[in-house]
Amino acid sequence: MPHLQASAAAVPGSVQHLSFRVREARYALPIELVREIIEYGHVTTVPMMPSFIHGVINLRGNVVPVLDLAARFGMPLSVANKRTCIVIIELTLDEQEQRIGLVVDAVDAVLDIDLASVEPAPPFGAGINTDFIAGMARDERGFTIVLDVRRVLSLDDIRQLSLARQAS
Template sequence: MGALVKTEQPDPAAPRDEAQYLTFVLGEEMFAMDILGIKEIIQYGHVTGVPMMPTFVRGVINLRGAVVPVVDLAARFGRPVAKVTRRSCIVILETRSEQGAQDVGVLVDAVSAVLTIPAAEIEPPPSFGGGIRADFIGGMAKVEGRFVIVLNVDRVLSVEEMALLSRGGDPGEAAS
């Protein structure tokens, strides 16, 4: 009988020479997120609104019996609420917080591709305004002559910060 070999999953926080990113479009801009936290991509379907939520929380969906909140990424960035088209998708991500793992859906205008981007091709985020909060940006990658904003998904989808905002609190309190 053969020996049981345990394969280790890569640590998402460990530095890597290159990583795979899902690229997607919001408005006219291209964004990317590391695929390690992505569980699946689904077509935009029926979203049930939840009263008293921030405008960037579209509502919840039933995903195989689990209640999953859906965040409108454009609205999360302080832009107008996204218009749903036939290319609109919900990217299901697993986020981690002090309370444990939580699935969150992210509404995007369109999914583009999965790209392998070398770490050397990702520059630090600019120190000046880029239309979204600086702590939401993990870096700037140059792909085919175009800049792609690499998101810091843990900050964008901070469950603690979104819960604080739904109660009318100051998001600066969640970062401390």
């Protein structure tokens, strides 16, 4: 399990984000959405779900749907290896707390991202639908794509995740 290193002190005007990799690109989500990071383990397949929904996991007695970010972005399904993780996020959807697992290739670090330095997504070139991108943060290693997780999960996706949870 990767060890996360938080930056020293939060910078005013910055927001902490969890950075991770999907294929060769670096992505980030606001840390406030992240509940935990677990090793990729047994995922139960649920029939008749879109290909980007791996299935569900049992997380301490709770059924949590698992979504493959790479497949959601139009890439081939992830093949788990020793660095593959499931990032458990929690969103409020239809006034209900919903936990969702996101399959990522590797978790990198907790970053302080200065909101003033986040650039808008380019209209092309990131390799994923730009509707999914909240912005692009630049640091010494290059760009990190800041995801708008609510757009990654469309209303139809949320219905499918809910069905996956109920079908298990």
